[in-house]
Amino acid sequence: MNTSDILPALRASLMKTSAASISTQLIKRGLRNVAIRGVRPLNPGLPPMVGPAFTLRYVPAREDIDAYGSGGDPSNIQRQAIEMAPSGHVFVVDCRGVSDIAGIGSILGRRLMHRGLTGIVLDGGVRDTQALANTEMPVYCMGPSVPPNYAGHHAADMDVVVACGGVAVHPGDIIFGDSEAVVVIPRYLAEEIAADAEEMERRERFLFAQIEAGSSINGVYPPSEATLARYAAALASGTA
Numbered sequence: 001m002n003t004s005d006i007l008p009a010l011r012a013s014l015m016k017t018s019a020a021s022i023s024t025q026l027i028k029r030g031l032r033n034v035a036i037r038g039v040r041p042l043n044p045g046l047p048p049m050v051g052p053a054f055t056l057r058y059v060p061a062r063e064d065i066d067a068y069g070s071g072g073d074p075s076n077i078q079r080q081a082i083e084m085a086p087s088g089h090v091f092v093v094d095c096r097g098v099s100d101i102a103g104i105g106s107i108l109g110r111r112l113m114h115r116g117l118t119g120i121v122l123d124g125g126v127r128d129t130q131a132l133a134n135t136e137m138p139v140y141c142m143g144p145s146v147p148p149n150y151a152g153h154h155a156a157d158m159d160v161v162v163a164c165g166g167v168a169v170h171p172g173d174i175i176f177g178d179s180e181a182v183v184v185i186p187r188y189l190a191e192e193i194a195a196d197a198e199e200m201e202r203r204e205r206f207l208f209a210q211i212e213a214g215s216s217i218n219g220v221y222p223p224s225e226a227t228l229a230r231y232a233a234a235l236a237s238g239t240a
Contacts (some may be wrong), residue, residue, distance in 0.1 A: 010194055014174070017197040019181035021204075025196045029189065036125055036165030036182040038097065039140040042133040049119035049138035049177035049183045051090040051143050052187070053169050055162045057080045058095050058103065058124075058153035066150040078155035082108050087116030090175040094162035095124025099142040101152035106131035113137040121175060123165040124153075140182050206231050206240045 014022075019035065026034045056078060071079060085091050091112055095103040106128030108118060119138040125145025126132065132139050149155075159171050167184050169175075174185040186192050203223075210227065212222045220227055234240035 010174075010191055011050050012079050013194040013198050014176055015048050016189075017048075017105075017194065017201055019176060019183045021195060021197040021200045022176055022183050022185060023181070024200065025193045026183070026185065026189075029038070029193075031186070033167055034183045034185070036123065036140070036167050036184065038099075038142050038165050039182055040143070041177065041179060042126070042129055042139045042141065044179040046136065046138050048157070049090060051088050051175055053171055053173045053175050053184070054081070054085040055094045055147060055159060055164075055169055055171055056091065056093045056155060057157045057160060057162045058093065058149070059204050060096075060158040061152050061154045063092060066154050069152070070150050076155060077158055078108075080169035081155070081158040083115075084109055084158070085112065085115065085117055089117055090119040090177075092123060092162065092164050092169050092175060093120070093124065094164050094169075095122050095142075095153065097123050097142075098165075099125050099151055100145050100146050101125055101128040101149060102145045103141070103149055103153060105148070109139060110135065119175070119177060120167040121177065128227065133229075138177055140177055141201060159228040171181075176218055181200060188222065202235075202240060203231060206234055 003058055013177060087149060093103045101124060103122040103124040104126055107134045113135055114122060121140045124142055126141040127146060129144040161170050169184055173189050174187055174190045176183050176185060207220055207223060
């Protein structure tokens with residue numbers, strides 16, 4: 001997959017939405033297990049993260065293979081993945097939910113940023129969190145951790161289906177992250193999810209304004225026919 005597989009219009013549309021609205025739209029289509037559990041952004045103030053998934057899968061480390069200096073081995077799949085992940089993608093790492101071992105650190109994170117990736121998501125720990133938090137690269141993890149990856153992880157495969165935070169992530173799935181959550185969108189649904197989530201955000205801004213103006217929740221959330229008519233009129237006049 002290359003960066004042309006996510007069109008600028010799709011990216012722009014998703015950037016106007018939220019994890020909450022996307023999750024609701026996926027649930028409407030029967031997909032309930034879409035929010036990656038246990039991860040938080042290192043820098044919640046960054047714009048939303050959007051991109052197709054490029055995956056790395058860790059298995060438990062083994063002492064005769066994973067030791068100090070093993071990262072310099074040309075066969076190290078983690079290092080290969082860092083150099084092969086395509087620009088515009090989100091680097092998603094299956095750490096098996098192990099939070100006390102770092103799945104990545106600031107140097108590899110910076111390399112991904114300079115190669116044009118749009119974010120990092122891992123259900124594990126991260127080293128050098130302050131250094132990564134001070135960059136423009138969105139990073140979602142379970143928290144800071146000092147031990148390096150070879151203390152508990154062995155990179156077994158890349159660009160395969162992985163489990164991250166209890167959610168199946170297929171290569172090319174669209175990953176969206178904001179200050180609340182990271183959600184996984186099947187690629188074939190991405191355009192319609194983006195369009196419906198964008199419309200949901202627009203309508204909810206209108207409903208929020210109704211509540212702020214003193215309206216009762218009854219008839220506003222969920223909206224009655226009368227409320228929907230007022231919303232349609234606001235859309236037509238350009239005030240919604």
